[in-house]
Amino acid sequence: MSPPPVRLLVCVGPRCDAEGKGRALLASVEECFATVFSDELASARLSIATRDCLRLCTRDPVVRFEPSGDALSNPSLDELLRLTRAALAEQGLAPVQGCD
Numbered sequence: 001m002s003p004p005p006v007r008l009l010v011c012v013g014p015r016c017d018a019e020g021k022g023r024a025l026l027a028s029v030e031e032c033f034a035t036v037f038s039d040e041l042a043s044a045r046l047s048i049a050t051r052d053c054l055r056l057c058t059r060d061p062v063v064r065f066e067p068s069g070d071a072l073s074n075p076s077l078d079e080l081l082r083l084t085r086a087a088l089a090e091q092g093l094a095p096v097q098g099c100d
Contacts, residue, residue: 006046006087007066008080013053021074022061026050028077029063036081040088 010029016022030048033041040046056062060074065083072079 003091004067005044006040006084006091008046008048008084009051009054009064009066010048011052011054011056011062011064012050013057015057015059016054016061018059025061025063025075029080032077032081033084037084037088045091046084046088 008029010022010026011017012022012026026048033046033048037046041048051064054062054064054071056064056071056073058073062071062073063075063080064071065087068087070083072083075083
């Protein structure tokens, strides 16, 4: 049985997306991950989705990882890359490159 895919849920609800911060984070993640994790995205071992509210309200963007359920408030792109690599490494594959 294959491990569950890694999924990033980016909250774009009214508080997390205040001043467009949630959607800006989403755009950065999608752009960077399309390069770094292209194979994983294409094979559905990794996906990025949005939610209108994760019920973890702050005034900053919130991202939840699945299947772990870990949630981060206002994560940096580097932090998301590191955590995604670690989650994929548990599945036996983690790319080495980064976003520039």
